[in-house]
Amino acid sequence: MIGPTGSGKTTVLNLIAGLLEPDNGSILMDGLDITSLPVEARKIGYTFQNPSLFPHLNVYENIIFGLTKKNRKNDNNDLQITRLLNDLGISHLTSRNIQELSGGEMQKISLARMLVTKPKIMLMDEPLAHLDSPNKRRLRLDLRRVLKRQSISTIYVTHFEDDVYALADSVSILQNGVIEKTGRLESILAANPNPSSFLSNIFSGGNYLEGKVVNSKNGVSTFKVGSHLLETLGDYSVDSKLGILVRPEDIILSKEMVKTSARNVVKAKVTNITKQSNSAVADIHLVVDRFRIRSRITEESRTDLGIKEDDYIFAIFKASSPQVVREEDS
Protein backbone atom coordinates (compact mmCIF):
# COMPACT_ATOMS: atom_id res chain seq x y z
CA MET A 1 0.00 0.00 0.00
CA ILE A 2 1.58 3.21 -1.14
CA GLY A 3 0.49 6.73 -0.40
CA PRO A 4 1.92 10.06 0.71
CA THR A 5 2.34 10.89 4.39
CA GLY A 6 -1.02 11.61 5.92
CA SER A 7 -3.00 9.61 3.39
CA GLY A 8 -4.23 7.24 6.06
CA LYS A 9 -1.99 4.24 5.58
CA THR A 10 -1.32 3.68 9.27
CA THR A 11 -5.01 4.21 10.01
CA VAL A 12 -5.92 1.40 7.64
CA LEU A 13 -3.50 -0.94 9.37
CA ASN A 14 -4.74 0.05 12.81
CA LEU A 15 -8.32 -0.62 11.74
CA ILE A 16 -7.42 -4.06 10.41
CA ALA A 17 -5.53 -4.83 13.61
CA GLY A 18 -8.38 -3.65 15.79
CA LEU A 19 -6.36 -0.92 17.48
CA LEU A 20 -8.83 1.56 16.04
CA GLU A 21 -12.57 1.18 15.86
CA PRO A 22 -14.27 2.13 12.60
CA ASP A 23 -16.98 4.79 12.66
CA ASN A 24 -18.97 2.69 10.28
CA GLY A 25 -18.50 -0.17 7.86
CA SER A 26 -17.01 -3.58 8.48
CA ILE A 27 -13.78 -5.49 8.07
CA LEU A 28 -13.83 -8.92 6.50
CA MET A 29 -10.95 -11.34 6.64
CA ASP A 30 -11.25 -14.56 4.69
CA GLY A 31 -14.94 -13.77 4.46
CA LEU A 32 -15.27 -13.59 8.24
CA ASP A 33 -16.50 -10.36 9.84
CA ILE A 34 -13.85 -9.40 12.36
CA THR A 35 -15.11 -5.90 13.06
CA SER A 36 -16.22 -6.69 16.59
CA LEU A 37 -13.35 -9.02 17.42
CA PRO A 38 -10.88 -7.67 20.02
CA VAL A 39 -7.28 -7.16 18.96
CA GLU A 40 -5.99 -10.31 20.62
CA ALA A 41 -8.47 -12.54 18.80
CA ARG A 42 -7.71 -11.40 15.26
CA LYS A 43 -4.68 -13.58 14.53
CA ILE A 44 -2.77 -10.89 12.73
CA GLY A 45 0.86 -9.80 12.88
CA TYR A 46 1.82 -6.12 12.92
CA THR A 47 5.23 -4.53 12.92
CA PHE A 48 5.54 -0.82 13.57
CA GLN A 49 8.10 1.63 12.21
CA ASN A 50 9.78 1.44 15.58
CA PRO A 51 10.57 -2.22 16.37
CA SER A 52 9.51 -1.69 20.02
CA LEU A 53 11.13 -4.81 21.41
CA PHE A 54 10.10 -5.34 25.03
CA PRO A 55 12.93 -3.80 27.06
CA HIS A 56 12.51 -6.04 30.10
CA LEU A 57 12.87 -9.28 28.11
CA ASN A 58 15.85 -10.64 26.18
CA VAL A 59 15.76 -11.40 22.47
CA TYR A 60 14.54 -14.99 22.81
CA GLU A 61 11.84 -14.06 25.31
CA ASN A 62 10.67 -11.34 22.93
CA ILE A 63 10.42 -13.81 20.07
CA ILE A 64 8.38 -16.41 21.96
CA PHE A 65 6.21 -13.87 23.78
CA GLY A 66 3.17 -14.49 21.62
CA LEU A 67 3.26 -18.26 21.96
CA THR A 68 0.94 -19.86 24.46
CA LYS A 69 2.44 -22.20 27.05
CA LYS A 70 1.11 -25.14 25.08
CA ASN A 71 2.81 -23.96 21.89
CA ARG A 72 6.11 -23.42 23.62
CA LYS A 73 6.38 -27.02 24.70
CA ASN A 74 5.73 -28.26 21.17
CA ASP A 75 8.89 -29.68 19.60
CA ASN A 76 7.64 -29.17 16.09
CA ASN A 77 7.27 -25.50 16.85
CA ASP A 78 10.84 -25.34 18.09
CA LEU A 79 12.03 -26.64 14.76
CA GLN A 80 9.98 -24.13 12.81
CA ILE A 81 11.21 -21.30 15.00
CA THR A 82 14.83 -22.33 14.50
CA ARG A 83 14.28 -22.43 10.77
CA LEU A 84 12.71 -19.00 10.76
CA LEU A 85 15.52 -17.48 12.78
CA ASN A 86 18.09 -19.02 10.45
CA ASP A 87 16.22 -17.70 7.46
CA LEU A 88 16.22 -14.21 8.90
CA GLY A 89 19.85 -14.53 9.90
CA ILE A 90 19.28 -13.76 13.56
CA SER A 91 19.79 -17.10 15.33
CA HIS A 92 23.06 -15.86 16.79
CA LEU A 93 21.27 -13.04 18.55
CA THR A 94 18.95 -15.01 20.83
CA SER A 95 20.89 -14.54 24.02
CA ARG A 96 21.69 -10.90 23.41
CA ASN A 97 20.29 -7.93 25.27
CA ILE A 98 18.00 -5.55 23.43
CA GLN A 99 20.37 -2.65 23.93
CA GLU A 100 23.16 -4.29 21.94
CA LEU A 101 21.28 -4.60 18.66
CA SER A 102 21.37 -2.58 15.46
CA GLY A 103 18.23 -1.12 13.88
CA GLY A 104 18.08 -3.79 11.17
CA GLU A 105 18.52 -6.61 13.69
CA MET A 106 15.73 -5.20 15.83
CA GLN A 107 13.35 -5.02 12.89
CA LYS A 108 14.10 -8.64 12.03
CA ILE A 109 13.47 -9.72 15.60
CA SER A 110 10.21 -7.83 15.75
CA LEU A 111 9.20 -9.60 12.54
CA ALA A 112 10.20 -12.99 13.95
CA ARG A 113 8.20 -12.19 17.08
CA MET A 114 5.10 -11.82 14.92
CA LEU A 115 5.74 -14.69 12.50
CA VAL A 116 6.14 -17.37 15.19
CA THR A 117 2.48 -16.89 16.11
CA LYS A 118 1.56 -17.92 12.55
CA PRO A 119 -0.77 -15.01 11.85
CA LYS A 120 -3.24 -15.15 8.98
CA ILE A 121 -1.99 -11.84 7.69
CA MET A 122 1.07 -9.69 8.31
CA LEU A 123 0.85 -5.92 8.53
CA MET A 124 4.04 -3.88 8.14
CA ASP A 125 4.15 -0.13 8.65
CA GLU A 126 7.22 1.26 6.87
CA PRO A 127 9.59 -1.11 8.66
CA LEU A 128 12.61 0.23 6.80
CA ALA A 129 11.96 3.89 7.46
CA HIS A 130 14.53 4.30 10.22
CA LEU A 131 17.35 2.39 8.55
CA ASP A 132 20.23 3.71 6.48
CA SER A 133 20.38 2.94 2.75
CA PRO A 134 22.74 -0.03 2.42
CA ASN A 135 21.03 -1.87 5.29
CA LYS A 136 17.66 -0.99 3.86
CA ARG A 137 18.25 -2.63 0.50
CA ARG A 138 19.66 -5.78 2.04
CA LEU A 139 16.85 -6.09 4.54
CA ARG A 140 14.23 -5.43 1.90
CA LEU A 141 15.45 -8.36 -0.16
CA ASP A 142 15.50 -10.55 2.96
CA LEU A 143 11.96 -9.50 3.85
CA ARG A 144 10.46 -10.57 0.55
CA ARG A 145 12.31 -13.86 0.62
CA VAL A 146 11.27 -14.73 4.17
CA LEU A 147 7.65 -13.67 3.76
CA LYS A 148 7.33 -15.64 0.53
CA ARG A 149 8.83 -18.69 2.16
CA GLN A 150 6.46 -18.40 5.11
CA SER A 151 3.59 -17.96 2.65
CA ILE A 152 2.06 -15.18 4.66
CA SER A 153 -0.10 -12.55 3.00
CA THR A 154 1.39 -9.22 3.89
CA ILE A 155 0.17 -5.67 3.64
CA TYR A 156 3.29 -3.53 3.44
CA VAL A 157 2.78 0.18 3.85
CA THR A 158 5.27 2.65 2.40
CA HIS A 159 5.59 6.01 0.74
CA PHE A 160 8.67 5.01 -1.29
CA GLU A 161 8.05 3.96 -4.84
CA ASP A 162 11.04 1.64 -5.05
CA ASP A 163 9.66 -0.41 -2.17
CA VAL A 164 6.69 -1.19 -4.39
CA TYR A 165 8.86 -2.50 -7.19
CA ALA A 166 11.08 -4.40 -4.78
CA LEU A 167 8.35 -6.13 -2.84
CA ALA A 168 4.90 -6.00 -4.33
CA ASP A 169 2.85 -8.66 -6.02
CA SER A 170 -0.09 -6.28 -5.88
CA VAL A 171 -0.34 -2.56 -5.18
CA SER A 172 -2.94 -0.37 -3.52
CA ILE A 173 -2.62 3.35 -4.04
CA LEU A 174 -3.99 5.39 -1.17
CA GLN A 175 -4.65 9.10 -1.18
CA ASN A 176 -6.61 11.21 1.32
CA GLY A 177 -8.09 8.16 2.94
CA VAL A 178 -9.38 6.71 -0.30
CA ILE A 179 -7.96 3.75 -2.20
CA GLU A 180 -7.58 5.09 -5.71
CA LYS A 181 -6.47 1.87 -7.33
CA THR A 182 -5.72 -1.72 -6.47
CA GLY A 183 -4.32 -4.38 -8.70
CA ARG A 184 -1.44 -6.62 -9.66
CA LEU A 185 1.77 -4.68 -10.12
CA GLU A 186 1.96 -5.38 -13.86
CA SER A 187 -1.57 -4.18 -14.54
CA ILE A 188 -1.12 -1.01 -12.48
CA LEU A 189 2.02 -0.22 -14.42
CA ALA A 190 0.42 -1.04 -17.75
CA ALA A 191 -2.69 0.96 -17.00
CA ASN A 192 -0.91 4.09 -15.90
CA PRO A 193 1.41 5.30 -18.63
CA ASN A 194 0.44 8.92 -18.11
CA PRO A 195 2.40 10.45 -15.28
CA SER A 196 0.65 13.76 -15.30
CA SER A 197 -2.37 12.25 -13.70
CA PHE A 198 -2.89 13.04 -10.06
CA LEU A 199 -1.28 9.77 -9.09
CA SER A 200 2.10 10.91 -10.32
CA ASN A 201 2.85 12.57 -7.03
CA ILE A 202 3.11 9.26 -5.31
CA PHE A 203 3.46 6.70 -8.00
CA SER A 204 4.86 8.07 -11.19
CA GLY A 205 5.67 4.62 -12.48
CA GLY A 206 9.41 4.49 -13.00
CA ASN A 207 10.69 2.04 -15.54
CA TYR A 208 10.45 -1.43 -14.04
CA LEU A 209 11.74 -4.36 -16.01
CA GLU A 210 12.03 -8.01 -15.10
CA GLY A 211 14.39 -10.43 -16.72
CA LYS A 212 16.43 -13.59 -16.25
CA VAL A 213 20.21 -13.51 -15.92
CA VAL A 214 21.97 -15.27 -18.77
CA ASN A 215 25.55 -14.28 -18.15
CA SER A 216 27.73 -12.61 -15.55
CA LYS A 217 31.31 -11.56 -16.17
CA ASN A 218 33.72 -8.87 -14.96
CA GLY A 219 31.18 -7.35 -12.61
CA VAL A 220 28.55 -6.92 -15.32
CA SER A 221 25.50 -9.15 -15.61
CA THR A 222 23.45 -9.66 -18.75
CA PHE A 223 19.75 -10.38 -18.39
CA LYS A 224 17.05 -11.09 -20.90
CA VAL A 225 13.90 -8.99 -21.03
CA GLY A 226 11.56 -10.24 -23.71
CA SER A 227 13.84 -10.69 -26.69
CA HIS A 228 16.33 -8.06 -25.59
CA LEU A 229 19.58 -8.49 -23.73
CA LEU A 230 20.29 -5.76 -21.24
CA GLU A 231 23.27 -5.21 -18.96
CA THR A 232 23.60 -4.03 -15.42
CA LEU A 233 26.42 -3.71 -12.95
CA GLY A 234 26.79 -6.46 -10.37
CA ASP A 235 27.45 -10.17 -10.11
CA TYR A 236 24.19 -12.05 -10.24
CA SER A 237 23.84 -15.79 -10.53
CA VAL A 238 22.85 -17.13 -13.91
CA ASP A 239 19.17 -18.11 -14.09
CA SER A 240 18.20 -15.83 -11.24
CA LYS A 241 15.36 -13.43 -11.86
CA LEU A 242 16.08 -9.72 -11.56
CA GLY A 243 13.75 -6.78 -11.20
CA ILE A 244 15.35 -3.47 -12.10
CA LEU A 245 14.37 0.19 -12.01
CA VAL A 246 15.64 2.74 -14.50
CA ARG A 247 14.81 6.38 -13.98
CA PRO A 248 13.20 8.11 -16.97
CA GLU A 249 15.86 10.80 -16.67
CA ASP A 250 18.54 8.21 -17.28
CA ILE A 251 17.18 7.18 -20.69
CA ILE A 252 18.79 8.99 -23.58
CA LEU A 253 17.08 9.12 -26.96
CA SER A 254 18.75 9.06 -30.35
CA LYS A 255 17.38 9.23 -33.86
CA GLU A 256 20.24 7.10 -35.14
CA MET A 257 21.97 4.00 -33.88
CA VAL A 258 25.25 5.26 -32.41
CA LYS A 259 28.09 3.52 -30.66
CA THR A 260 28.44 5.08 -27.23
CA SER A 261 29.83 3.90 -23.92
CA ALA A 262 26.28 2.97 -22.89
CA ARG A 263 25.76 -0.78 -22.89
CA ASN A 264 22.01 -0.76 -23.42
CA VAL A 265 20.42 0.30 -26.69
CA VAL A 266 16.90 -0.72 -27.74
CA LYS A 267 14.77 0.34 -30.66
CA ALA A 268 11.43 1.70 -29.52
CA LYS A 269 8.29 3.33 -30.86
CA VAL A 270 6.90 6.57 -29.46
CA THR A 271 3.32 6.04 -28.26
CA ASN A 272 2.63 9.27 -26.46
CA ILE A 273 4.26 12.54 -25.47
CA THR A 274 3.19 14.35 -22.33
CA LYS A 275 4.35 17.59 -20.85
CA GLN A 276 3.22 19.81 -18.00
CA SER A 277 2.68 23.40 -19.13
CA ASN A 278 5.59 25.67 -18.19
CA SER A 279 7.79 22.64 -17.65
CA ALA A 280 11.19 22.35 -19.28
CA VAL A 281 10.93 18.58 -19.58
CA ALA A 282 8.74 16.28 -21.58
CA ASP A 283 7.96 12.62 -21.05
CA ILE A 284 8.33 10.42 -24.11
CA HIS A 285 6.37 7.19 -23.72
CA LEU A 286 7.83 4.31 -25.63
CA VAL A 287 6.94 0.75 -26.29
CA VAL A 288 9.55 -1.96 -26.81
CA ASP A 289 8.02 -5.31 -27.80
CA ARG A 290 5.45 -5.76 -25.07
CA PHE A 291 6.92 -3.58 -22.40
CA ARG A 292 6.55 0.14 -21.92
CA ILE A 293 9.22 2.58 -20.83
CA ARG A 294 9.33 6.32 -20.38
CA SER A 295 12.13 8.75 -21.12
CA ARG A 296 12.33 12.25 -19.75
CA ILE A 297 14.14 14.82 -21.91
CA THR A 298 14.08 18.58 -22.26
CA GLU A 299 11.43 20.05 -24.49
CA GLU A 300 14.32 21.81 -26.20
CA SER A 301 15.86 18.48 -27.24
CA ARG A 302 12.51 17.09 -28.24
CA THR A 303 11.99 19.86 -30.73
CA ASP A 304 15.63 19.76 -31.89
CA LEU A 305 15.32 16.07 -32.68
CA GLY A 306 11.80 16.48 -34.00
CA ILE A 307 10.39 13.61 -31.96
CA LYS A 308 6.71 12.93 -32.45
CA GLU A 309 4.17 10.18 -31.85
CA ASP A 310 4.68 6.96 -33.84
CA ASP A 311 8.34 7.76 -34.52
CA TYR A 312 10.90 4.99 -34.15
CA ILE A 313 13.74 5.94 -31.88
CA PHE A 314 16.63 4.41 -29.95
CA ALA A 315 16.45 4.34 -26.17
CA ILE A 316 19.88 4.26 -24.54
CA PHE A 317 21.01 3.80 -20.95
CA LYS A 318 24.20 2.81 -19.20
CA ALA A 319 24.81 -0.41 -17.30
CA SER A 320 25.22 1.68 -14.17
CA SER A 321 21.74 3.20 -14.43
CA PRO A 322 19.55 0.27 -13.33
CA GLN A 323 18.83 -0.13 -9.65
CA VAL A 324 18.33 -3.81 -8.88
CA VAL A 325 15.33 -4.00 -6.57
CA ARG A 326 14.46 -7.65 -6.87
CA GLU A 327 16.64 -10.70 -6.98
CA GLU A 328 15.13 -14.14 -6.85
CA ASP A 329 16.14 -17.68 -7.70
CA SER A 330 13.75 -18.73 -10.39
Add this chain to the structure above:
Amino acid sequence: MERIKYQGFNVIILILSGIAITYIAYPLATILTFVEPSKLLDSLTRPQIWDAFVLSLISATISTLLLSLFGIPLAYFLARHTTNFPGKFFLRVIIIIPLVLPPLASGVLLLGVFSPNSPLGQAFPGVEFTQSILGVIIAQTYVASPFMILASQAAFESVDESYEKIARVLGKTRLETFFMILLPLAKTGIILGIIMSWVRAVGELGATIMMAYNPHTISIQIFEDNSIGGLRQAVPGIILVILLSILAIIMFYIITRKKARHGVLKIGGA
Protein backbone atom coordinates in the same frame (compact mmCIF):
# COMPACT_ATOMS: atom_id res chain seq x y z
CA MET B 1 33.51 40.93 30.83
CA GLU B 2 31.33 38.04 29.61
CA ARG B 3 33.32 35.57 31.68
CA ILE B 4 32.57 37.41 34.88
CA LYS B 5 28.87 37.46 34.03
CA TYR B 6 28.82 33.66 33.62
CA GLN B 7 30.82 33.12 36.74
CA GLY B 8 28.59 35.50 38.61
CA PHE B 9 25.61 33.38 37.68
CA ASN B 10 27.31 30.24 38.95
CA VAL B 11 28.20 31.91 42.22
CA ILE B 12 24.64 33.05 42.82
CA ILE B 13 23.33 29.56 42.15
CA LEU B 14 25.86 28.07 44.51
CA ILE B 15 25.03 30.47 47.30
CA LEU B 16 21.27 29.99 47.02
CA SER B 17 21.62 26.21 46.78
CA GLY B 18 23.97 26.19 49.75
CA ILE B 19 21.46 28.04 51.87
CA ALA B 20 18.69 25.67 50.85
CA ILE B 21 20.73 22.55 51.62
CA THR B 22 21.87 23.87 54.96
CA TYR B 23 18.33 24.73 55.89
CA ILE B 24 17.26 21.19 55.17
CA ALA B 25 20.18 19.36 56.75
CA TYR B 26 21.09 21.45 59.76
CA PRO B 27 18.08 20.72 61.99
CA LEU B 28 19.14 17.09 61.93
CA ALA B 29 22.35 18.14 63.65
CA THR B 30 20.48 19.79 66.53
CA ILE B 31 19.21 16.43 67.72
CA LEU B 32 22.75 15.58 68.72
CA THR B 33 22.83 18.43 71.21
CA PHE B 34 19.81 17.03 72.99
CA VAL B 35 20.81 13.41 73.16
CA GLU B 36 22.16 12.11 76.43
CA PRO B 37 23.64 8.75 75.43
CA SER B 38 23.32 7.21 78.87
CA LYS B 39 19.63 7.96 79.10
CA LEU B 40 18.99 7.24 75.44
CA LEU B 41 18.51 3.50 75.65
CA ASP B 42 16.12 3.84 78.59
CA SER B 43 14.03 6.46 76.86
CA LEU B 44 13.98 4.51 73.62
CA THR B 45 12.52 1.47 75.29
CA ARG B 46 9.81 3.39 77.08
CA PRO B 47 6.70 1.27 76.42
CA GLN B 48 4.61 4.17 75.12
CA ILE B 49 7.23 5.03 72.53
CA TRP B 50 7.50 1.47 71.40
CA ASP B 51 3.74 0.93 71.21
CA ALA B 52 3.32 4.10 69.20
CA PHE B 53 6.11 3.17 66.86
CA VAL B 54 4.77 -0.30 66.18
CA LEU B 55 1.27 1.08 65.69
CA SER B 56 2.59 3.52 63.11
CA LEU B 57 4.46 0.80 61.24
CA ILE B 58 1.50 -1.55 61.13
CA SER B 59 -1.13 1.04 60.26
CA ALA B 60 1.07 2.63 57.58
CA THR B 61 1.63 -0.79 56.04
CA ILE B 62 -2.08 -1.58 55.97
CA SER B 63 -2.84 1.86 54.55
CA THR B 64 -0.25 1.38 51.85
CA LEU B 65 -1.67 -2.03 50.96
CA LEU B 66 -5.14 -0.52 50.64
CA LEU B 67 -3.76 2.28 48.50
CA SER B 68 -2.05 -0.23 46.26
CA LEU B 69 -5.23 -2.25 45.84
CA PHE B 70 -7.41 0.70 44.93
CA GLY B 71 -4.98 3.43 43.90
CA ILE B 72 -2.98 1.57 41.28
CA PRO B 73 -6.05 0.59 39.24
CA LEU B 74 -7.23 4.19 39.41
CA ALA B 75 -3.82 5.35 38.23
CA TYR B 76 -4.05 2.87 35.33
CA PHE B 77 -7.48 4.19 34.43
CA LEU B 78 -6.23 7.77 34.45
CA ALA B 79 -3.13 6.95 32.47
CA ARG B 80 -4.68 4.79 29.79
CA HIS B 81 -8.41 5.35 29.57
CA THR B 82 -8.89 9.07 29.87
CA THR B 83 -7.55 10.46 26.63
CA ASN B 84 -10.98 11.40 25.36
CA PHE B 85 -12.79 11.20 28.61
CA PRO B 86 -15.03 14.27 29.16
CA GLY B 87 -14.56 14.44 32.92
CA LYS B 88 -10.79 14.03 32.65
CA PHE B 89 -9.69 17.27 34.22
CA PHE B 90 -12.34 17.03 36.87
CA LEU B 91 -11.03 13.62 37.96
CA ARG B 92 -7.45 14.79 38.01
CA VAL B 93 -8.34 17.70 40.24
CA ILE B 94 -10.26 15.55 42.71
CA ILE B 95 -7.25 13.33 43.24
CA ILE B 96 -5.04 16.09 44.54
CA ILE B 97 -7.58 17.28 47.11
CA PRO B 98 -5.98 15.26 49.95
CA LEU B 99 -2.69 16.81 48.94
CA VAL B 100 -3.73 20.43 48.99
CA LEU B 101 -6.15 20.26 51.88
CA PRO B 102 -4.51 20.97 55.27
CA PRO B 103 -4.37 17.61 57.07
CA LEU B 104 -6.40 18.94 59.99
CA ALA B 105 -9.15 19.94 57.57
CA SER B 106 -9.02 16.49 55.99
CA GLY B 107 -9.37 15.03 59.47
CA VAL B 108 -12.46 17.10 60.21
CA LEU B 109 -14.03 16.08 56.91
CA LEU B 110 -13.26 12.44 57.62
CA LEU B 111 -14.96 12.82 60.97
CA GLY B 112 -18.00 14.01 59.10
CA VAL B 113 -18.02 10.72 57.23
CA PHE B 114 -17.01 8.33 60.00
CA SER B 115 -17.93 9.76 63.37
CA PRO B 116 -20.50 7.89 65.50
CA ASN B 117 -23.13 10.50 64.65
CA SER B 118 -22.57 10.25 60.91
CA PRO B 119 -24.78 8.12 58.62
CA LEU B 120 -22.01 5.56 58.32
CA GLY B 121 -21.39 5.52 62.05
CA GLN B 122 -25.06 5.00 62.72
CA ALA B 123 -25.37 2.30 60.08
CA PHE B 124 -22.61 0.27 61.75
CA PRO B 125 -22.85 1.09 65.46
CA GLY B 126 -20.61 -1.81 66.47
CA VAL B 127 -17.63 -0.61 64.42
CA GLU B 128 -15.27 1.95 65.94
CA PHE B 129 -14.29 4.08 62.96
CA THR B 130 -12.76 6.79 65.11
CA GLN B 131 -10.36 6.77 68.06
CA SER B 132 -9.11 3.36 67.03
CA ILE B 133 -6.52 1.76 64.79
CA LEU B 134 -9.16 1.76 62.07
CA GLY B 135 -9.39 5.51 62.44
CA VAL B 136 -5.62 5.78 62.11
CA ILE B 137 -5.74 3.74 58.94
CA ILE B 138 -8.57 5.82 57.48
CA ALA B 139 -6.70 9.05 58.16
CA GLN B 140 -3.37 7.79 56.80
CA THR B 141 -4.93 6.30 53.69
CA TYR B 142 -6.72 9.51 52.88
CA VAL B 143 -3.74 11.86 53.11
CA ALA B 144 -1.25 9.47 51.48
CA SER B 145 -3.49 8.63 48.51
CA PRO B 146 -2.22 11.34 46.12
CA PHE B 147 1.32 10.03 46.50
CA MET B 148 0.36 6.54 45.40
CA ILE B 149 -1.98 7.58 42.64
CA LEU B 150 0.12 10.32 41.07
CA ALA B 151 3.36 8.35 41.23
CA SER B 152 1.74 5.29 39.69
CA GLN B 153 -0.02 7.38 37.06
CA ALA B 154 3.25 9.02 36.06
CA ALA B 155 4.91 5.62 35.96
CA PHE B 156 2.23 4.19 33.65
CA GLU B 157 2.28 7.27 31.43
CA SER B 158 6.04 6.98 31.02
CA VAL B 159 5.66 3.60 29.33
CA ASP B 160 5.31 3.80 25.55
CA GLU B 161 1.89 2.49 24.53
CA SER B 162 3.44 0.63 21.60
CA TYR B 163 4.51 -2.17 23.90
CA GLU B 164 0.97 -2.84 25.03
CA LYS B 165 -0.37 -2.63 21.49
CA ILE B 166 2.16 -5.20 20.34
CA ALA B 167 1.35 -7.50 23.25
CA ARG B 168 -2.32 -7.38 22.28
CA VAL B 169 -1.57 -8.04 18.62
CA LEU B 170 0.44 -11.05 19.81
CA GLY B 171 -2.71 -12.40 21.40
CA LYS B 172 -2.58 -11.22 25.01
CA THR B 173 -5.75 -9.97 26.67
CA ARG B 174 -5.88 -6.57 28.36
CA LEU B 175 -5.38 -8.25 31.73
CA GLU B 176 -2.36 -10.26 30.58
CA THR B 177 -0.90 -7.19 28.94
CA PHE B 178 -1.25 -5.23 32.17
CA PHE B 179 0.62 -7.81 34.24
CA MET B 180 3.18 -8.96 31.67
CA ILE B 181 4.08 -5.66 30.05
CA LEU B 182 2.80 -2.46 31.67
CA LEU B 183 3.31 -3.30 35.32
CA PRO B 184 6.89 -4.59 34.97
CA LEU B 185 7.88 -1.58 32.91
CA ALA B 186 6.24 0.83 35.36
CA LYS B 187 7.58 -1.07 38.35
CA THR B 188 10.15 1.47 39.50
CA GLY B 189 7.78 4.45 39.58
CA ILE B 190 5.14 2.43 41.39
CA ILE B 191 7.59 1.22 44.02
CA LEU B 192 8.64 4.81 44.61
CA GLY B 193 4.95 5.66 45.00
CA ILE B 194 4.58 2.89 47.56
CA ILE B 195 7.57 4.09 49.56
CA MET B 196 6.40 7.70 49.50
CA SER B 197 2.88 6.74 50.54
CA TRP B 198 4.18 4.64 53.37
CA VAL B 199 6.49 7.39 54.62
CA ARG B 200 3.72 9.95 54.37
CA ALA B 201 1.41 7.64 56.30
CA VAL B 202 3.93 7.24 59.10
CA GLY B 203 4.49 10.97 59.26
CA GLU B 204 0.81 11.80 59.26
CA LEU B 205 -0.35 13.97 62.18
CA GLY B 206 -3.13 16.47 61.43
CA ALA B 207 -5.82 14.12 60.21
CA THR B 208 -4.88 11.50 62.78
CA ILE B 209 -5.30 14.00 65.62
CA MET B 210 -8.92 14.47 64.55
CA MET B 211 -9.75 10.87 63.64
CA ALA B 212 -7.78 8.95 66.24
CA TYR B 213 -5.84 10.81 68.92
CA ASN B 214 -5.82 7.48 70.71
CA PRO B 215 -4.17 5.05 70.30
CA HIS B 216 -1.07 7.19 69.75
CA THR B 217 0.82 6.92 66.53
CA ILE B 218 4.50 7.82 66.79
CA SER B 219 3.78 11.28 65.36
CA ILE B 220 1.13 11.96 67.97
CA GLN B 221 3.43 10.56 70.67
CA ILE B 222 6.15 13.00 69.67
CA PHE B 223 3.59 15.81 69.62
CA GLU B 224 2.40 14.94 73.10
CA ASP B 225 5.88 14.40 74.51
CA ASN B 226 6.90 17.80 73.25
CA SER B 227 3.79 19.44 74.73
CA ILE B 228 4.53 17.94 78.12
CA GLY B 229 8.30 17.83 78.41
CA GLY B 230 9.71 19.83 75.57
CA LEU B 231 12.29 18.73 73.04
CA ARG B 232 14.18 16.63 75.58
CA GLN B 233 11.23 14.40 76.15
CA ALA B 234 10.41 14.12 72.47
CA VAL B 235 13.93 13.02 71.54
CA PRO B 236 13.41 9.24 71.59
CA GLY B 237 10.43 9.38 69.26
CA ILE B 238 12.25 11.75 66.96
CA ILE B 239 15.27 9.49 66.79
CA LEU B 240 13.11 6.53 65.84
CA VAL B 241 11.48 8.37 62.94
CA ILE B 242 14.83 9.72 61.81
CA LEU B 243 16.14 6.16 61.62
CA LEU B 244 13.05 5.20 59.65
CA SER B 245 13.62 8.13 57.30
CA ILE B 246 17.21 7.12 56.72
CA LEU B 247 15.98 3.64 55.84
CA ALA B 248 13.50 5.14 53.38
CA ILE B 249 16.18 7.34 51.85
CA ILE B 250 18.47 4.35 51.37
CA MET B 251 15.70 2.38 49.65
CA PHE B 252 14.89 5.40 47.50
CA TYR B 253 18.53 5.67 46.51
CA ILE B 254 18.90 1.99 45.68
CA ILE B 255 15.80 1.93 43.54
CA THR B 256 16.49 5.11 41.58
CA ARG B 257 20.04 3.98 40.92
CA LYS B 258 18.77 0.71 39.46
CA LYS B 259 16.31 2.63 37.30
CA ALA B 260 19.07 4.80 35.87
CA ARG B 261 20.99 1.74 34.79
CA HIS B 262 18.22 -0.53 33.54
CA GLY B 263 15.66 2.11 32.77
CA VAL B 264 12.93 1.78 30.19
CA LEU B 265 14.39 2.46 26.79
CA LYS B 266 12.69 4.08 23.83
CA ILE B 267 14.47 2.41 20.96
CA GLY B 268 14.78 4.17 17.64
CA GLY B 269 17.27 5.00 14.92
CA ALA B 270 19.57 2.84 12.87
